[in-house]
Amino acid sequence: MTNNNGINxxxxxxxxxxxxxxxNEGALALMSSIGHRTGxxxxxxxxxxxxxxxxxxxxxxxxRYVREWLGAMVVSRVVEFDPETKTYCLPEEHAxxxxxxxxxxxxxxxxxYIPLLGTIEDDIVDCFHxxxxxxxxxxxxxxxxxxxxxxxxxxxxxxESILPLVPGLVEKLQVGLDVLDVGCGQGxxxxxxxxxxxxxxxxxxxFSEAGVAAARAEAEQMGLTNVRFxxxxxxxxxxxxQYDLITAFDVIHDQAHxxxxxxxxxxxxxxxxxxxxxxxxxxxxxxxxMDLPLGPLLYTVSTMHCMTVSLAQNGQGLGTMWGRExxxxxxxxxxxxxxxxxxxxxxxxxxxxxxxxx
Numbered sequence: 001m002t003n004n005n006g007i008n009x010x011x012x013x014x015x016x017x018x019x020x021x022x023x024n025e026g027a028l029a030l031m032s033s034i035g036h037r038t039g040x041x042x043x044x045x046x047x048x049x050x051x052x053x054x055x056x057x058x059x060x061x062x063x064r065y066v067r068e069w070l071g072a073m074v075v076s077r078v079v080e081f082d083p084e085t086k087t088y089c090l091p092e093e094h095a096x097x098x099x100x101x102x103x104x105x106x107x108x109x110x111x112x113y114i115p116l117l118g119t120i121e122d123d124i125v126d127c128f129h130x131x132x133x134x135x136x137x138x139x140x141x142x143x144x145x146x147x148x149x150x151x152x153x154x155x156x157x158x159x160e161s162i163l164p165l166v167p168g169l170v171e172k173l174q175v176g177l178d179v180l181d182v183g184c185g186q187g188x189x190x191x192x193x194x195x196x197x198x199x200x201x202x203x204x205x206x207f208s209e210a211g212v213a214a215a216r217a218e219a220e221q222m223g224l225t226n227v228r229f230x231x232x233x234x235x236x237x238x239x240x241x242q243y244d245l246i247t248a249f250d251v252i253h254d255q256a257h258x259x260x261x262x263x264x265x266x267x268x269x270x271x272x273x274x275x276x277x278x279x280x281x282x283x284x285x286x287x288x289x290m291d292l293p294l295g296p297l298l299y300t301v302s303t304m305h306c307m308t309v310s311l312a313q314n315g316q317g318l319g320t321m322w323g324r325e326x327x328x329x330x331x332x333x334x335x336x337x338x339x340x341x342x343x344x345x346x347x348x349x350x351x352x353x354x355x356x357x358x
Contacts, residue, residue, distance in 0.1 A: 024076070029114040031072045032098070036108040040069065041098040044079070044090035051086055104152040104346050112145045113297070117304040124304050133312030136208070139305065143211050146250075147186045153347045154249045154278065155188050159196045165342050166274050166354055169245065173197040177244035180205065180268065182234040182261065183251030187215020187227075194219065194227035205232040235260045239268035249278045250350070253322045254306050256315025262334035269357040275336065277327075277353040281343060284323030293348060324351060331355055 035041045043059040044050075050058070052067035059066070070088050073079035078098075080089045090098070098108040116139070123134045136142075154162065163169050173179075176199040181190045184204030194202045204227070206212055215229045235257050246265050255261045265275055280298060282289050289295050302320035311317040318326070324341065331339050336355035343351060 026114065028072065028076045028078070029111045031069060031076075032078075032108050032111040033115050034069060035073070035098070036106075036112065040066065041090065041095065041108055042100055044088070045092075045095035045099045045101065049082065049085070049087035049089040052088065055088060104156045106152060109145075109148050109152065110294075110297070112141075112148075113301060116141055116145060117300065120304065124308060127308060127311075131311075133308040133310065133315075133317070134304075135312040136309050139309075142305065143185055143208060147188060147214075150185065150188055150249060153350060155192055157344065157346050158189055158192055161344050161346065162276070162278070162352060163193075165340075165344075165352055166245075166276060169274065172244070173200045176200050178242065179203070179245045179247070180239075180243045181247045181249070182237070182265065183248055183254070184215060184229065185211045187211070187218060187229055189247065189249055190215065190227050190229070191219050191222055191224060194224045195222055198226060200226065202227045204229045205234050205237070207231060207233045235264065237261075237264040237268055239264075241268070241270045243268050244270055244273045245276065246274075247276045250280070252277060252327075253279060253318045253320055254309060255318075256310050256313035258316060258318055259330060259333065262330055262336075266335040266357060271357060273357050275353075275355040275357070277331075277355065278350050279322075279327060279353070280320055281349060281351040282321050282323050284321075284325040286321075289321065289323075327351075327353065 038059065038061055040055070040059055040061070044055060047055070047058055052070055053063050055070070056063040056066040070079060070081075074081045074088070078090075078094055080091060081087070082089070096102050097105050100106060120134050120138050123138060127133060159170075163173070173193070174197055177197075179193065179200055179202045181193075181202065181204045184190050184206045185208070187204050187206075190202045190204040193200070204212075204215055206215075206229070209231045212229045212231045219227050219229070234251075235255065246269055248265070252258050252261060269275060282292055282295075282298065292298065298320050305320075307317045307319035310319075328339060328341075331353065335357070337358065338356045340354045341351050342354065
């Protein structure tokens with residue numbers, strides 16, 4: 001049905017309803033981030049139905065804030081409320097996707113990206129008008145959140161599922177290999193591999209001094225002697241045939257000069273060695289991403305972090321959604337002619353590229 005202006009009224013009303021949903025779901029994302037960061041979801045998952053005061057006490061938080069947060073959770077149908085007993089309950093079915101114990105299925109962790117990206121909206125709007133980018137230094141919590149993200153997608157499955165994608169790799173690591181992780185962040189993957197394979201030697205590079213400091217602190221706490229970390233721009237790697245394995249977890253698309261990074265990785269590998277890359281499972285063509293489960297979120301993260309950080313360094317600005325087609329093209333240009341692409345059951349968001357240097 002159309003009105004006098006030629007507008008399809010049913011279509012217009014459906015879209016208005018959708019936008020109201022966007023407002024509510026956006027607000028819920030903020031509240032869910034708070035629920036994750038304060039541990040409220042974790043607390044509610046292990047206690048019986050309780051009042052706001054009891055929940056606040058169990059979580060070590062202020063009751064008035066907890067009560068208002070619970071209001072948002074109740075009207076969003078995340079938490080159930082009994083008006084007779086004035087108690088709140090987080091259903092087990094919801095806790096299965098909202099708590100740290102639910103890793104790798106904890107979706108509440110991902111909601112942190114929404115408030116984090118919101119803090120630099122003014123800078124991004126300025127870039128829309130003037131060009132350029134927003135530097136990494138403007139994102140003080142991004143590496144912390146990425147470490148959590150990596151903990152779910154990489155750390156939780158690294159030894160048992162990801163490394164075995166390369167035939168015979170686990171056995172070789174047990175004997176002893178030289179391994180480099182580029183863009184290591186806070187070093188979680190490097191330290192996990194270092195602990196699992198004491199006969200191998202591991203190096204982690206990241207341009208963030210804070211990330212490298214956190215990685216070193218964790219390694220020291222774990223008592224590792226076969227790992228080392230260095231604050232280094234991975235585009236400046238000059239090694240030649242030095243490593244048996246190089247890994248890059250959700251890193252390459254962020255680089256200012258990913259072509260240079262991939263070429264340096266190829267040069268740094270010994271013959272018949274492997275580059276193992278994790279990156280977003282998407283297409284380079286927007287029309288093929290219509291059914292991507294987190295498509296809107298990923299394009300948003302790209303606009304407000306990955307792409308803009310690269311552009312701030314006068315880089316190529318590939319962005320999060322560079323896609324499988326572009327990734328394969330760039331790997332081939334770097335010299336990798338044999339590339340297998342895998343997906344793992346625990347990680348619907350990423351592809352795993354196994355590239356062999358001939």
